[in-house]
Every structure is written in C-alpha cells, then in structure tokens.
Amino acid sequence: MNRRQLIQSLAIGIPGVLLSNKLSAFQSNDDGAKEFVEKILAGPFSPTWESLANYKTPEWFRDAKFGMWAHWGPQCQPEAGDWYAREMYMEGSWKYKYHVEKYGHPSKFGFKDVINVWKAENWDPESLVSLYKSAGAKYFMAMANHHDNLDLYKSKYQKNWNSTKVGPKKDIIGGWAAAAKKHGLPFGVSVHAAHAWSWFETSQRADKNGPMAGIPYDGKLTKADGKGKWWEGLDPQELYAQNHELSQNSQNNGTIHRQWDWGNGVTPPTSAYINKFYNRTIDLINKYNPDMVYFDDSQLPMWPISDVGLKIAAHLYNKSIKDKGRLTSVVTGKILNETQRKAMVWDIERGQSNNIEPLPWQTDTCIGGWHYERGIYNRNGYKTAKTVIHTLIDVVSKNGNLMLNIPVRGDGTIDELERKIVEDIGLWMKANGESIYGTRPWKVFGEGPAQEKSPALNAQGFNEGKGKPFTDKDIRFAAKEKELFATVMAWPAEGSVLISCLAEGSSNYPGKINNVELLATKEKLRFERNSQGLKVYFPANQPQASYANALKIT
Known part of the structure; x- marks a missing residue:
C-alpha cells in the first residue's frame, strides 16, 4: 500500500491500517497500551473526512471575530522565547548558551528541571481574562500542552508529568476555564503535544566540543536514574518520549519542519505513544468542555499515519450536540485542502489570506514571541496596538477571525508594556467594535x-x-x-x-x-x-x- 492509498483508506474509515516500514510504520508497542481507553461519543459525525465535511462553523465564532490566547507554560519561565525546551539542547545556539549560564549544563539541568522551578506564583487568571474581555475579546483560549509534553491540567494519562503534580502544582486549564466562564466567554484550548516525539530529539544529543563533549544530555534518562533527585519515582521518558532511534537527519535543526506531517524520514511513533496522545486529548475535552480545540498540526494530530485526530474531532462535535442540542464547537488545523476546510476551521499562523475566503477561518498571531521573551520587552519590540487593529480589520474583511497571544511571564503576569498595548486595543474596540463584531464580508474586501x-x-x-x-x-x-x-x-x-x-x-x-x-x-x-x-x-x-x-x- 503506497502513501496515497493509506491516506485514502484512513479517510474512508478503514480500521487497523498501518504504514509499512518504508512509509513510517508504527513501531511495535512495548508498554502494553494496545487499546484505546477513551471512547468517542456516537452521533452524526464519524471519524472520516467525508463525515466531518458536514461541519458548519457556529455563529458565535463567526460573530466573535476577536479572541485572546494565553500561550503559557513552563517554557515561559526562562523568559528566553519560543521552542526553548528544544533549542536549549542545541549546542552553540543562543538558548543553549543562555541555559548553561542560567541553569547549568543540560546533562545536569534539563527541561524537566526547568519545569520544577516554574511556580506560577503570581498567576491570577480571573484578572487577566477580565482585562482581555475589556479589550474586546469575545473568546479566550489557553494552552493545554506544548511540544514540551507537559499537560497543564489534571491529566489522567499524563498522570505524573502534569501541572498539578510538578512545577506550579496547579490546574492551569481549570483556572482559565473558570475565569472564562465567569466572564461569559467561550473557552478554547490549544493542543501541541503530538510532536514531542520528534521535537524533543535534541535532548538525546551531547556536546561535540568543550569540556562536556560526549556527555549525553538528559533526554534518555529513565526512572531508575532518579534516585536521590527531586524527581525520584518519576520517569523522564513519560515526558521526553525519547526511547527511540533518532529520525533521519535529526542533527539538522531544520529537519523538524519538513517532518511535521510525519514523513521525510521521521522515526515513526509507537502505537502506544499515539494512543496515549489520543486518550490525553479526549480526557481534556471531557473534563473541561472546551468550545474550541486548536491543533498545532498539519491537518489533524498524527495525520496521515493515524486517524486519531479524526476520532477526536468527531468526539468533540458529537459531544457538543449531545450536551447543547446543536453543534457549537470549533476545531482548527493548518495547511488544509479544500475538503479539509469543510471539516474544521482553517488556521493561518502569523499570516492572512489575500482573498475573501468562502468559509470562516482564523489567523493566530502574537505581539511578541509565542513564549515570553525578556529581550523583546527590553528592546520594546512588541507589535503596537495599531498593528494589531490593522491585522484584525484586514482579517475580518476576508471572513476571518483574529486570535491574539499576549505572552505571559513564568510567574503568571504580563508586563506593563503588554498591558498598555491591550488597553490601547480596548480603546479602539470600544469606539469601533460595531464595525467588527457580527459582520460578514462584503462584495470586495x-x-x-x-x-x-x-x-x-x-x-x-x-x-x-x-x-x-x-x-x-x-x-x-x-x-x-x-x-x-x-x-x-x-x-x-x-x-x-x-x-x-x-x-x-x-x-x-x-x-x-x-x-x-x-x-x-x-x-x-x-x-x-x-x-x-x-x-x-x-x-x-x-x-x-x-x-x-x-x-x-x-
């Protein structure tokens, strides 16, 4: 079976299809997690692209136009920007040098240890969501996990490496969800953890130069290595998921982008890894009842090597109908073809369409980096309120929504420059919101x-x-x-x-x-x-x- 045939078979729902070794086959399951535990709800939607193509974007989303996002987790603690947990293991990079100076060598102080020092001690979700609502946001989204693989909620399946057990020891998603509900805002969660498998491969490396040359970083540590450490009794492999061979060209730091769709030589994830991701995400949906699930994936998670993303989307849609009597949920994905755009909302990262799109879409962007970066603050490098408003107006004219991230510091606060930008956005929205909310595209944009x-x-x-x-x-x-x-x-x-x-x-x-x-x-x-x-x-x-x-x- 070739790759095209595989994709077609998954799309029409043929169960049990696996790729050959040549085409990124699943590895043998070595931890016994052979079966799905969480079940998808029955309903009008089935886990196929054809079935999901009957989706219709809910009116609340089309009317809202403007949402705000807390892309916040342990990678904000170092205040060194996005993809910190990957790039701190890239010898010679500025984040590697920063990490060595601030925390020590990554063989001794890895990302698991960054999680341990993240306490979120000043986090006040109600106050921040209130600020965002006053600035004109009509929905709010919070990050549920990133490629660093830490669940930011009371996770049944990532039971040791979640924010209620390590780091702040707080239910981050629970706090955000309660704040959104208090302020009457639809609540979304963003899910990025599908790619920890290959994204964290840098943690398997070792320095090639200097006094620590050849000493492995901490990415291959196991539970047995934790005796006498703060993480004694925890298995780092439940976080790093690096008990596998490196992907082809893994030493080339740009390869990760070309392997985002699980092709081009990526080491295939085990069925246990895929099933665990599926169970974690269904658990998240069932616990916190989000109105929206954003996936940082090409199409849906694990596609096209698995149909678990289709299962998750079908479950969310059916759950919405069961709980509310109608479909009110939103799922977003990236790089969608025409059929896939009917099944979910197309998300464009840091960019805009150049035309009026026939179906509603969303751009996600940020006033700085995705994770908090002190250097952007120091050089006053944030987007201005003017730039944000111009983006919003342009996107709305083309049938889109804007999801805006305001980077949050490790302690759970935003800085005064960010707050001023949010307040300035609010001034414009209060005066001109009628031209944004509830509108539809005109004959020309x-x-x-x-x-x-x-x-x-x-x-x-x-x-x-x-x-x-x-x-x-x-x-x-x-x-x-x-x-x-x-x-x-x-x-x-x-x-x-x-x-x-x-x-x-x-x-x-x-x-x-x-x-x-x-x-x-x-x-x-x-x-x-x-x-x-x-x-x-x-x-x-x-x-x-x-x-x-x-x-x-x-």
Missing part, C-alpha cells in the same frame, strides 16, 4: 495600494508584516444587514478620502447613500458621490486611537 503587493502564504502562514504598510488610501469593508462599514486605515492627511468601490453607478453599491458616519464619534460627515467614487470629508479633530477609522454607511 478592500481597495488601496497595500493589497497590490500582498505576500503569498508560506507553509502554514508566515506572511504577516511582509506587505506594504497600510495608509489612508487603504480601505477595508465589512457588512452587517443594511449597513456597510468602510474602514480607512489611517487618518487622511488631506482631510478627505476617495472610496472608488462606492462610485456612483457602481455594481458594488447601486443604491443611494444617505448617511456617512464616523463610527468612533457618531459624527455625520459631509460627502460627495460621483463616477470617481465616494469622497468623504473628515472632521478637523481626530478621535482617540484614530489609527484606523471606521465609516458607517447607510
């Missing part, structure tokens, strides 16, 4: 010079910030019932703007325009309409947070 050089998506996204900056010549549109919102992406230097799409006689807007209002102040504006466009005259005084200016046209 916009006009102006910025769209003329829109950069193409790269892999799962990564085209943000590569286009031309927005100016007062750039307009973005959104519609709500009989109202049209045209947002001018800067305060016009000449005191007026010309909107070509609204020219007299245009098929885009054949009806009469009776009123143009500056939404932020409710002020009616003078306008002229002719064959060149709709010319709108702005007032002399700029309102607060005027880096984007929504016009309400009726």
Whole structure:
C-alpha cells in the first residue's frame, strides 16, 4: 500500500491500517497500551473526512471575530522565547548558551528541571481574562500542552508529568476555564503535544566540543536514574518520549519542519505513544468542555499515519450536540485542502489570506514571541496596538477571525508594556467594535495600494508584516444587514478620502447613500458621490486611537 492509498483508506474509515516500514510504520508497542481507553461519543459525525465535511462553523465564532490566547507554560519561565525546551539542547545556539549560564549544563539541568522551578506564583487568571474581555475579546483560549509534553491540567494519562503534580502544582486549564466562564466567554484550548516525539530529539544529543563533549544530555534518562533527585519515582521518558532511534537527519535543526506531517524520514511513533496522545486529548475535552480545540498540526494530530485526530474531532462535535442540542464547537488545523476546510476551521499562523475566503477561518498571531521573551520587552519590540487593529480589520474583511497571544511571564503576569498595548486595543474596540463584531464580508474586501503587493502564504502562514504598510488610501469593508462599514486605515492627511468601490453607478453599491458616519464619534460627515467614487470629508479633530477609522454607511 503506497502513501496515497493509506491516506485514502484512513479517510474512508478503514480500521487497523498501518504504514509499512518504508512509509513510517508504527513501531511495535512495548508498554502494553494496545487499546484505546477513551471512547468517542456516537452521533452524526464519524471519524472520516467525508463525515466531518458536514461541519458548519457556529455563529458565535463567526460573530466573535476577536479572541485572546494565553500561550503559557513552563517554557515561559526562562523568559528566553519560543521552542526553548528544544533549542536549549542545541549546542552553540543562543538558548543553549543562555541555559548553561542560567541553569547549568543540560546533562545536569534539563527541561524537566526547568519545569520544577516554574511556580506560577503570581498567576491570577480571573484578572487577566477580565482585562482581555475589556479589550474586546469575545473568546479566550489557553494552552493545554506544548511540544514540551507537559499537560497543564489534571491529566489522567499524563498522570505524573502534569501541572498539578510538578512545577506550579496547579490546574492551569481549570483556572482559565473558570475565569472564562465567569466572564461569559467561550473557552478554547490549544493542543501541541503530538510532536514531542520528534521535537524533543535534541535532548538525546551531547556536546561535540568543550569540556562536556560526549556527555549525553538528559533526554534518555529513565526512572531508575532518579534516585536521590527531586524527581525520584518519576520517569523522564513519560515526558521526553525519547526511547527511540533518532529520525533521519535529526542533527539538522531544520529537519523538524519538513517532518511535521510525519514523513521525510521521521522515526515513526509507537502505537502506544499515539494512543496515549489520543486518550490525553479526549480526557481534556471531557473534563473541561472546551468550545474550541486548536491543533498545532498539519491537518489533524498524527495525520496521515493515524486517524486519531479524526476520532477526536468527531468526539468533540458529537459531544457538543449531545450536551447543547446543536453543534457549537470549533476545531482548527493548518495547511488544509479544500475538503479539509469543510471539516474544521482553517488556521493561518502569523499570516492572512489575500482573498475573501468562502468559509470562516482564523489567523493566530502574537505581539511578541509565542513564549515570553525578556529581550523583546527590553528592546520594546512588541507589535503596537495599531498593528494589531490593522491585522484584525484586514482579517475580518476576508471572513476571518483574529486570535491574539499576549505572552505571559513564568510567574503568571504580563508586563506593563503588554498591558498598555491591550488597553490601547480596548480603546479602539470600544469606539469601533460595531464595525467588527457580527459582520460578514462584503462584495470586495478592500481597495488601496497595500493589497497590490500582498505576500503569498508560506507553509502554514508566515506572511504577516511582509506587505506594504497600510495608509489612508487603504480601505477595508465589512457588512452587517443594511449597513456597510468602510474602514480607512489611517487618518487622511488631506482631510478627505476617495472610496472608488462606492462610485456612483457602481455594481458594488447601486443604491443611494444617505448617511456617512464616523463610527468612533457618531459624527455625520459631509460627502460627495460621483463616477470617481465616494469622497468623504473628515472632521478637523481626530478621535482617540484614530489609527484606523471606521465609516458607517447607510
């Protein structure tokens, strides 16, 4: 059976299909976990792409437009940025050097030990969720685990390496979920742990140079090695999952990206590893009842070597129908084909579509790094509120939502620069939110010079910030019932703007325009309409947070 046949067989739900050794076969199961423990709920959805393609995005998600995310876990403790738990084992990298200086050599102080010093001592989830709601967020998401494989909740299947047993000894997801519920926000969880298998392979390495050359890092330690240590009785392999051969070209640090879809020479994960991931995720869903599950995966977790991701999605959809009488859940995934976009919400990482998408989608991005980085704070390198708002407006015009991460420090707080950005976003949203919430795409998403050089998506996204900056010549549109919102992406230097799409006689807007209002102040504006466009005259005084200016046209 070739790879194409395998994918097709999994897609139509043929059970028990495994890959050959040549095509990333499952390794033999050596720990006895041969059967799924958690069962998927029966219902209208089955674990096939064809069945899941009957999904319809719930209206709450389409109306919400703007969510905030706490991409927070033990990798925030060193304050050295994203992928710390992988790159601290990469000899010569800045994170390796930082780790050696701050904590010691990774043969003696590995990532398991970073987890031990993470205490989240100042974490106040209610306060942060309250801040995000005041800034205009209509849903909230928290990270349930990252590629570092620590579950941030009371996990039945990662029973020793979870945040209630080590590190802060707190139910992080439980705390976030309660705060979201108190503030009436739909609650999402992000799940990244499927890739710990290959992502953590750097922990199997050893220095090639210097006085510690040849001494293995701690990635292959076992329970027997813990005698007399703080982790005595714990098995590091339950965290690192490195009791396997290195993937092909594992010493090449860029290989991990090419193996994200479980091809290109990755050492195939055992069925026990896959089943454990499945059980952990079903347990998470059953315990905390999230409205949304974000997967940091190409398509769904473990696809195409396993259909467990399809099982998880079907379970979530069926559970939503069983619990609420209708489908209200959202699942997101990356790099989706046309069929897969019908089965779930397409997520674009740090990027935007260049067109109005026929189905709702989401961009996820961050004002800094995904995990907290002190260097970004020190150089004041965060995205501005203006940049965030411009991204939101552009995404909404194309039928999308924006999920924004505000990096959280290891102690559970955000810094004062981040707080100011969140507050500034809130100022704009309070004045202009009507042009965002509950809207739908118009006939065209916009006009102006910025769209003329829109950069193409790269892999799962990564085209943000590569286009031309927005100016007062750039307009973005959104519609709500009989109202049209045209947002001018800067305060016009000449005191007026010309909107070509609204020219007299245009098929885009054949009806009469009776009123143009500056939404932020409710002020009616003078306008002229002719064959060149709709010319709108702005007032002399700029309102607060005027880096984007929504016009309400009726």
